[in-house]
Amino acid sequence: MTRNPGFASFGIVAALSLLLPAGLSAQQPAAEEGRGRFAAIDLFVDSGKTPLAAYQVEFMATNGVVQIAGIEGGEAAAFKEPPAYDPKAMQRDRVVLAGFSTSKDAALPSGIVRIATVHIRVSGDRAPGFELRLHAAADSTGRRIAAKATYAERERP
Amino acid sequence: MQLPGDKCKEHDEALRAPERLVGALKRLPRERVFVPRTVDDAVLAAARRQLRPEAKSGRGWWRLVPWAVGGAAAVIIGLITLQPGRDTPHDPVAARLEDLNNDGVLDVLDAFALAREIEVGVSRSDSRDMNGDGRTDRADVEFLLAKAVRLEKGGRS
Numbered sequence: 001m002t003r004n005p006g007f008a009s010f011g012i013v014a015a016l017s018l019l020l021p022a023g024l025s026a027q028q029p030a031a032e033e034g035r036g037r038f039a040a041i042d043l044f045v046d047s048g049k050t051p052l053a054a055y056q057v058e059f060m061a062t063n064g065v066v067q068i069a070g071i072e073g074g075e076a077a078a079f080k081e082p083p084a085y086d087p088k089a090m091q092r093d094r095v096v097l098a099g100f101s102t103s104k105d106a107a108l109p110s111g112i113v114r115i116a117t118v119h120i121r122v123s124g125d126r127a128p129g130f131e132l133r134l135h136a137a138a139d140s141t142g143r144r145i146a147a148k149a150t151y152a153e154r155e156r157p
Numbered sequence: 158m159q160l161p162g163d164k165c166k167e168h169d170e171a172l173r174a175p176e177r178l179v180g181a182l183k184r185l186p187r188e189r190v191f192v193p194r195t196v197d198d199a200v201l202a203a204a205r206r207q208l209r210p211e212a213k214s215g216r217g218w219w220r221l222v223p224w225a226v227g228g229a230a231a232v233i234i235g236l237i238t239l240q241p242g243r244d245t246p247h248d249p250v251a252a253r254l255e256d257l258n259n260d261g262v263l264d265v266l267d268a269f270a271l272a273r274e275i276e277v278g279v280s281r282s283d284s285r286d287m288n289g290d291g292r293t294d295r296a297d298v299e300f301l302l303a304k305a306v307r308l309e310k311g312g313r314s
Contacts, residue, residue: 056265056305084265084302096306098265102276136264142273144266 036123038069040154041130043097043116045137047147051108052115053078054100054142056135057149059118061093063129068095070119076109083116096135105140117154254284255301268301 045055068089073082078101089095097116101108122128130151137147255263257270271285275294287297 054265054269084299084306086303086306086308088308092308094308096308098268098302098306100265100269100272102269102272136262136266138266138269142258142266142270144260 036065036121039120039122039128039156040072041118041120042114042152042154043074043118043132044112044150044152045115045134045147046112046150047110047137047145049110050139050145050147051105051110052113052137052145052147053102053108053140054098054136054138055115055147055149056096056098056137057115058094058096058133058135059151060095060131060133061120061128062131064126065123066093066128067091067121067123068093068118069121071095071097072117072119074099074116075114078103078108079113079115098135100138103140108140112150255287255304257301263301264305265302268298268305271301272298 041059043057043059045052045057068091070090071082071085073080079099081099083097083099085095085097095118097118099115120128132149132151134147134149137145139145252263255267257267257274260266271287271293272295274285275298285293285297288300290296
């Protein structure tokens with residue numbers, strides 16, 4: 001049995017490294033158990049009078065047990081497609097979203113623009129809290145503009 | 158204070174061999190048993206062969222190979238599993254090339270700048286080939302965008 005101890009140790013380590021991530025994923029919040037509720041959080045960027053051509057925001061849960069379940073595009077045609085995000089954000093509570101449009105000013109939205117909707121799953125009794133940070137916003141020339149990011153939980157029908 | 162050693166010594170002194178055994182031992186023949194020199198040499202040679210370190214014969218090094226393979230495999234599996242460096246590729250040259258608008262930050266505005274360059278057809282230089290596929294196209298924009306939204310250290314979950 002101990003003729004090739006190196007292979008034996010390799011086998012043990014390989015087995016452990018396969019089991020470790022499985023064990024970690026088994027410690028996910030209780031949302032996996034089927035309890036909890038779904039909610040949709042609309043994200044907005046207010047660009048004032050300037051047509052919004054590009055944005056990058058960071059959305060995160062600050063309270064409660066929250067898991068991001070899906071990302072949806074915005075309302076305006078320029079941002080209808082789902083924004084770019086890291087797939088690793090799914091099942092977590094933080095995501096960075098980015099989108100842009102190379103359309104002309106006339107086709108770009110301005111004012112309060114719904115850029116995306118984040119679908120979440122909330123577990124536990126604690127009311128969730130959220131934070132939305134604006135990383136960047138730009139006009140059609142790529143110049144940074146002053147803008148404000150806000151969010152609102154969509155009311156359930 | 159009595160130490161355990163003292164107790165053992167007293168115990169040893171209390172031991173007495175039976176008189177018959179002592180007498181029999183005293184009656185044993187006192188002359189030395191003759192062992193021929195050839196037998197002596199043969200026993201000595203056999204002992205040397207048995208006790209010779211295997212490293213000198215060259216076979217010892219090969220016995221370490223399974224251990225080395227196992228150890229290397231363990232390190233590789235550990236690196237892949239734990240992924241310590243996957244989220245922190247900091248190549249200063251690459252970072253400088255990716256920061257198209259020279260604001261010191263890689264974000265959506267760099268991807269937006271490249272998309273605009275490609276759209277008007279001014280960007281065909283090798284320095285804009287972000288993903289290293291030999292072309293400057295929409296895939297490079299997607300590459301930058303993916304980097305901009307990457308979660309460096311993962312969420313809080």
